[in-house]
Amino acid sequence: MAVTEVTWEFFEEEVERPPLTPAQVAWRRxxxxxxxxxxxxxxxxxxxxxxxxxxxxxxxxANRIDLSVxxxxxxxxxxxGTDGTGRDILARTxxxxxxxxxxxxxAVIVSVTVGVLIGAISGYYGGFIDAILMRFTEAMFNIPxxxxxxxxxxFFGGKIPSFKLLGRSFSGSVVVIIGVIGLTxxxxxxxIVRANFLSLKEQEFVTAARCVGARNASIIFGxxxxxxxxxxxxxxxxxxxxxxxxxxxxxxxxxGVQPPTATWGNMLDQAYHHxxxxxxxxxxxxxLILLTVLGINFxxxxxxxxxxxxxxxEAE
Amino acid sequence: MAPLLEIRDLTTxxxxxxxxxxxxxxISYTLEEGETLGIVGESGCGKSVSVLSVMGLIPDPxxxxxxxxVLYRGQDLLRLDEAQIEHIRGKxxxxxxxxxxxxxxPVLTIGRQVIEPLIVHLGMGREEARLRVxxxxxxxxxxxxxxxxxxxxxxxxxxxxxxxxxxxxxxCDPSILIADEPTTALDVTIQAQIIDLVKDLRDRLGMAVIxxxxxxxxxxxxxEKVVVMYAGFIVERGSVDxxxxxxxxxxxxxxxxxxxxVDRSSGEKLATIPGLPPDLLGxxxxxxxxPRCEYxxxxxxxxxxxxxxxxPGHEIACWVDVTTGRER
Numbered sequence: 001m002a003v004t005e006v007t008w009e010f011f012e013e014e015v016e017r018p019p020l021t022p023a024q025v026a027w028r029r030x031x032x033x034x035x036x037x038x039x040x041x042x043x044x045x046x047x048x049x050x051x052x053x054x055x056x057x058x059x060x061x062a063n064r065i066d067l068s069v070x071x072x073x074x075x076x077x078x079x080x081g082t083d084g085t086g087r088d089i090l091a092r093t094x095x096x097x098x099x100x101x102x103x104x105x106x107a108v109i110v111s112v113t114v115g116v117l118i119g120a121i122s123g124y125y126g127g128f129i130d131a132i133l134m135r136f137t138e139a140m141f142n143i144p145x146x147x148x149x150x151x152x153x154x155f156f157g158g159k160i161p162s163f164k165l166l167g168r169s170f171s172g173s174v175v176v177i178i179g180v181i182g183l184t185x186x187x188x189x190x191x192i193v194r195a196n197f198l199s200l201k202e203q204e205f206v207t208a209a210r211c212v213g214a215r216n217a218s219i220i221f222g223x224x225x226x227x228x229x230x231x232x233x234x235x236x237x238x239x240x241x242x243x244x245x246x247x248x249x250x251x252x253x254x255x256g257v258q259p260p261t262a263t264w265g266n267m268l269d270q271a272y273h274h275x276x277x278x279x280x281x282x283x284x285x286x287x288l289i290l291l292t293v294l295g296i297n298f299x300x301x302x303x304x305x306x307x308x309x310x311x312x313x314e315a316e
Numbered sequence: 317m318a319p320l321l322e323i324r325d326l327t328t329x330x331x332x333x334x335x336x337x338x339x340x341x342x343i344s345y346t347l348e349e350g351e352t353l354g355i356v357g358e359s360g361c362g363k364s365v366s367v368l369s370v371m372g373l374i375p376d377p378x379x380x381x382x383x384x385x386v387l388y389r390g391q392d393l394l395r396l397d398e399a400q401i402e403h404i405r406g407k408x409x410x411x412x413x414x415x416x417x418x419x420x421x422p423v424l425t426i427g428r429q430v431i432e433p434l435i436v437h438l439g440m441g442r443e444e445a446r447l448r449v450x451x452x453x454x455x456x457x458x459x460x461x462x463x464x465x466x467x468x469x470x471x472x473x474x475x476x477x478x479x480x481x482x483x484x485x486x487x488c489d490p491s492i493l494i495a496d497e498p499t500t501a502l503d504v505t506i507q508a509q510i511i512d513l514v515k516d517l518r519d520r521l522g523m524a525v526i527x528x529x530x531x532x533x534x535x536x537x538x539x540e541k542v543v544v545m546y547a548g549f550i551v552e553r554g555s556v557d558x559x560x561x562x563x564x565x566x567x568x569x570x571x572x573x574x575x576x577x578v579d580r581s582s583g584e585k586l587a588t589i590p591g592l593p594p595d596l597l598g599x600x601x602x603x604x605x606x607p608r609c610e611y612x613x614x615x616x617x618x619x620x621x622x623x624x625x626x627x628p629g630h631e632i633a634c635w636v637d638v639t640t641g642r643e644r
Binding site (some may be wrong): 125127203207208209210211212213215218222223226227229233313 | 368369373377402403404405406407410411413415418419421422423429432433437448481484485487561639
């Protein structure tokens with residue numbers, strides 16, 4: 001008797017559970033992805049490192065020059081050692097990390113905005129507009145990104161003054177780097193979005209939306225864009241990793257964010273002349289870049305699997 | 317008084333790489349307030365294209381409305397620019413599509429989709445519009461409408477999705493509802509429910525309906541006037557009684573014969589129309605039905621007949637009188 005009751009309750013529970021929304025299905029699949037969850041863990045640790053760490057070291061400490069302790073190896077008072085002007089590497093990786101992550105996120109916001117706009121307009125309107133925008137995209141593709149990055153960074157570098165935000169002062173070069181990275185990395189996304197729009201705009205629900213009198217802008221952003229959110233999210237996630245790498249490139253080459261504002265990239269640059277003699281100078285920022293990029297890529301992979309529309313359809 | 321909707325010589329062509337597709341070839345019909353018109357014909361005979369032309373939804377390129385007028389309350393819709401026709405679409409003339417699986421956006425909630433015309437056309441605020449959506453969903457027979465507001469289309473069954481589509485179409489109280497084979501993708505019991513729903517709403521709201529179908533059975537109980545289309549031409553039109561009681565075009569006759577009937581003896585074979593509708597890329601000079609027509613005479617191959625009256629309000633385009641089998 002007891003057995004029957006249990007079975008019955010079990011069925012009842014099955015029946016009454018409401019169907020999952022696509023987001024819930026995706027979240028469930030994402031949770032099961034071990035690498036992705038490891039990536040999330042890694043990123044949480046790094047975020048904690050750069051935020052909580054700021055409570056232990058002030059920015060002034062990170063930028064304080066003390067010529068009596070230059071190039072000291074890791075010790076109790078300087079766990080990560082000091083650089084050529086006696087600044088504490090641990091404190092600098094904390095504040096540099098904030099800037100690097102900030103640049104990564106902001107640059108992606110810029111590149112996603114530009115990429116989605118160009119891709120969406122190109123794919124939706126087609127014809128002449130499409131031809132113009134896509135030739136422009138291809139032209140941008142054909143210029144080596146690193147070259148463009150260095151050139152633009154050099155050209156705009158120093159033209160924007162430092163500014164204060166949230167009680168901290170930022171070197172104007174941060175804005176330049178965000179803009180430059182954002183504006184040289186949108187092309188891939190624009191192509192994805194365009195391809196998506198090309199197929200989605202032929203769907204009947206678009207005709208149906210036009211039929212109730214929806215305007216073009218509402219169809220593009222309200223009806224079609226939500227359908228291509230999955231590839232955009234994946235591309236944006238991976239884009240953060242790429243932007244952090246790009247920042248490291250240009251800063252390493254000395255045209256990026258200017259000292260005293262630290263970033264992981266310009267810390268590597270300053271370590272250039274000390275590669276063999278003082279390895280702690282490049283080791284800690286280098287490892288942090290590596291872990292961050294690795295973590296983001298794991299998450300991106302997980303998102304790609306979780307948001308795969310074919311997989312979502314299966315789960316239904 | 318001018319009719320609610322008058323279509324004159326509507327001609328729609330598609331300019332494709334293979335050549336010009338003559339999808340709709342100079343059709344004319346009228347629709348009065350509160351009237352129901354059935355458009356009947358096989359697949360690919362221009363039924364859907366003709367109504368999409370009315371709505372200004374022909375993809376251009378490759379489509380082009382080559383000639384004709386679409387007069388809605390005396391105003392030619394084909395001469396309006398995009399911004400002007402957006403005020404007509406969904407507000408004055410609304411449309412329900414064939415397949416509710418594909419005509420609802422899979423990633424937006426039902427409420428979000430039904431609310432759109434209210435906000436676009438009536439300028440309602442969110443809260444007011446939301447209440448109206450629940451009301452509309454209740455009106456089309458969706459149970460617990462308030463709870464289903466935030467549901468996604470995949471949580472709805474086929475019949476419920478079509479009900480939601482109808483709610484969306486009726487949101488702004490249109491004077492014409494165009495239903496493009498709205499029951500084709502549904503199973504038979506649901507079909508009957510949807511037909512009853514539209515009938516009921518038509519009578520309550522006093523709107524005119526254009527119902528497109530290839531199922532003559534549906535039209536019989538629903539429409540007052542019927543237009544039979546073949547290869548982009550209207551071949552016969554008249555009242556329901558004319559078409560069903562006294563069909564005069566060989567194509568209409570053949571369609572009637574190919575209807576399955578319960579009272580037919582079980583051994584009897586269902587009549588079919590041999591062949592396929594013609595390729596609209598290159599129509600022969602004569603009547604397009606000639607190759608499949610059992611009454612065809614020499615003249616049919618030479619000249620395409622125009623619509624001519626055979627009774628009050630009953631017109632056909634045929635050289636032959638099917639009652640005698642001889643040329644008229």
